[in-house]
Amino acid sequence: MPKDTIFQLESFRQATPYIYAHRGKTFVLYINDALLAKESTASLIHDLALVHTLGVKLVLVLGLRTFIDKKLGKQPASAFKNDWRITDAKTLNAIKEIAGSVKTNIEALFSIGLINTPMSGMKLNVVSGNYVRAKPVGVRSGVDYQHTGEVRSIAADEIQKQLDANNIVLMLPLGYSKTGDIFNLTSLEVAKHAACALQSEKLILMLDKFIAPGKKKQSDNHYNVNEAKELVKNLPKSKQQVKGYLDVAVQACLENVKRVHLLDASKPGALLEELYTLDGVATLVTAETYDEIRPATINDIGGITELIQPLIDKGALVPRTREQLELEIESFDVIERDGMVLACGALHIFAEEHAAEVACLAVHPEYQSNGRGSKMLSHLEKKSADAELNLLFVLTTQTSHWFREHGFKTTKIESLPMKKRAIYNYQRNSKAYSKAV
Ligand SMILES: CC(C)(COP(=O)(O)OP(=O)(O)OC[C@H]1O[C@@H](n2cnc3c(N)ncnc32)[C@H](O)[C@@H]1OP(=O)(O)O)[C@@H](O)C(=O)NCCC(=O)NCCS
Numbered sequence: 016m017p018k019d020t021i022f023q024l025e026s027f028r029q030a031t032p033y034i035y036a037h038r039g040k041t042f043v044l045y046i047n048d049a050l051l052a053k054e055s056t057a058s059l060i061h062d063l064a065l066v067h068t069l070g071v072k073l074v075l076v077l078g079l080r081t082f083i084d085k086k087l088g089k090q091p092a093s094a095f096k097n098d099w100r101i102t103d104a105k106t107l108n109a110i111k112e113i114a115g116s117v118k119t120n121i122e123a124l125f126s127i128g129l130i131n132t133p134m135s136g137m138k139l140n141v142v143s144g145n146y147v148r149a150k151p152v153g154v155r156s157g158v159d160y161q162h163t164g165e166v167r168s169i170a171a172d173e174i175q176k177q178l179d180a181n182n183i184v185l186m187l188p189l190g191y192s193k194t195g196d197i198f199n200l201t202s203l204e205v206a207k208h209a210a211c212a213l214q215s216e217k218l219i220l221m222l223d224k225f226i227a228p229g230k231k232k233q234s235d236n237h238y239n240v241n242e243a244k245e246l247v248k249n250l251p252k253s254k255q256q257v258k259g260y261l262d263v264a265v266q267a268c269l270e271n272v273k274r275v276h277l278l279d280a281s282k283p284g285a286l287l288e289e290l291y292t293l294d295g296v297a298t299l300v301t302a303e304t305y306d307e308i309r310p311a312t313i314n315d316i317g318g319i320t321e322l323i324q325p326l327i328d329k330g331a332l333v334p335r336t337r338e339q340l341e342l343e344i345e346s347f348d349v350i351e352r353d354g355m356v357l358a359c360g361a362l363h364i365f366a367e368e369h370a371a372e373v374a375c376l377a378v379h380p381e382y383q384s385n386g387r388g389s390k391m392l393s394h395l396e397k398k399s400a401d402a403e404l405n406l407l408f409v410l411t412t413q414t415s416h417w418f419r420e421h422g423f424k425t426t427k428i429e430s431l432p433m434k435k436r437a438i439y440n441y442q443r444n445s446k447a448y449s450k451a452v
Pocket residue numbers: 326331332373374375376377378379382383384385386387388389390409410411413414415416417
C-alpha cells in the first residue's frame with residue numbers, strides 16, 4: 016500500500032473517535048476580526064461547513080473591530096476609554112452597515128457549500144436574529160459611553176431551536192434593549208455569554224495569532240482554570256491581549272463551559288487539526304482538571320497494555336499478562352487523556368512490613384519529560400504515607416538514576432519484604448532502591 020494511503024488511513028482512524036464524540040455537541044466559535052479580514056476566510060468557512068456536516072451544532076460570533084477601524088479612519092484617542100469604543104450615533108450607523116456587510120459575505124461563503132466534494136449539493140442554512148439583549152454601559156467616571164453596551168442576556172432557547180433545526184447560527188456584536196435601542200458590544204463578550212447561556216461543550220476563540228505564554232511543548236499547552244487564573248495574574252502589561260483572551264476563557268470555564276480553545280487559526284486546517292487529532296494545536300483551558308491522576312478501572316486495561324508492552328519488550332518493565340493486570344488493577348493509577356492512557360503506576364502493599372513497592376511506573380514515550388513520571392511517583396508516595404506505611408521500594412533494571420534523583424537509596428534484596436524476596440527473579444538481576452515515607 017502506498018505510504019500516502021497508509022497515512023490517510025491512520026489519520027482517519029485517529030479522527031473517527033473525535034467525529035463520534037463531537038457529534039450533536041454545541042460549539043460556540045468566536046472568529047476574530049483580523050482573521051475575517053484575511054483572504055483565507057473562504058477556506059476557514061469551508062472547514063466550518065465540514066465540521067457542521069459532521070454533526071456539530073455551530074454558533075459563530077463575528078469580530079468587527081478591524082472593519083470598523085477601517086471604515087471610520089484614524090480615530091482620536093478620546094474615542095476609546097478603558098478599551099471600550101465610545102459609540103456616538105455616527106459610529107453606531109457605521110457599525111450597523113459593517114455588520115450587515117460582513118454577515119452577508121459570510122452567508123455567501125456558506126452558500127458555496129462543500130464545493131468539489133461529493134457533498135457539493137448539500138444546502139447549509141445560516142440564520143441570525145435579535146438573540147442578544149443589551150444594556151447601556153452608561154456614564155462611568157464622567158465618561159458617557161453613549162451607544163456602547165454590555166450583554167444583559169442571550170436568548171438561548173431561540174438559538175437552541177435553530178441549532179436543533181440543523182441551522183448554523185451567526186451572531187454579531189450588536190444587542191437590543193426592550194426600549195428598541197441598539198448597542199455596540201464586544202464580540203468576545205457576546206461569544207462568552209452565548210457559550211455560557213447555551214452550556215456549550217466548547218468555546219473556541221479563533222484568532223489570527225496566539226502564542227501561549229510559559230509552556231515548553233505543544234502537548235503541554237493545557238491549563239485548568241486555577242492554573243489559567245495564576246497565569247493571568249502574572250502576565251506583564253505588554254501581554255494585555257493574551258490576558259484578555261485568557262480572562263474570557265477562565266470566566267467561561269467557571270460558568271460551566273467545559274473547554275475553551277485559544278486557537279491560532281491563521282494556519283490552514285488548524286480548526287480540523289484541533290478538533291480531530293489527539294493533541295490538537297490550540298492552548299486549552301479546561302473546567303475539569305486535565306491530565307489528573309485517577310484510580311485505574313477494568314476499562315483501562317487495554318490502554319495500560321498498549322502503554323507498557325513496548326517497555327516490556329525492551330526489558331524495562333516486568334512482563335504482565337492481561338489476566339495479571341485484571342487481578343492487580345485496583346493497585347494501579349493512571350493519567351488519561353481522551354481515553355488514551357498517558358501514564359500508569361502501581362503500588363503493591365506489604366502490610367506486615369509497613370512497606371510498598373512502586374511497580375509498573377511508565378509514561379508514554381511521546382509524553383515523557385513533562386513531569387508526569389514525577390507527578391505519578393509523588394502521588395504513590397502520598398498514597399503510601401496516607402496508608403501509614405514507612406517504606407517505599409522499587410526494583411529496576413534501567414531507571415535507577417531516575418529513582419535516585421527522586422530520593423531513593425540503594426538497598427539489599429535481603430532487606431525487602433519476605434514475600435517479595437521469595438519471588439525475586441535473580442536472572443533479571445534488578446537493583447533494589449528504597450525511600451522512607
Ligand atoms: C522513568 C519514567 C517513568 C519517567 O517519566 P517522565 O514523565 O519522563 O518523568 P519526568 O518528566 O518526571 O522526568 C524526566 C527526567 O528524567 C530523566 N529520565 C528519564 N528516564 C530516565 C532514566 N532511565 N534514567 C535517568 N534519568 C531518566 C529525563 O531525562 C528527564 O530529565 P531532564 O528533565 O533533565 O531532561 C519514564 O521515562 C518511563 O516510562 N520509562 C520507562 C519505564 C521504566 O523504566 N519505568 C520504571 C520501572 S519501575
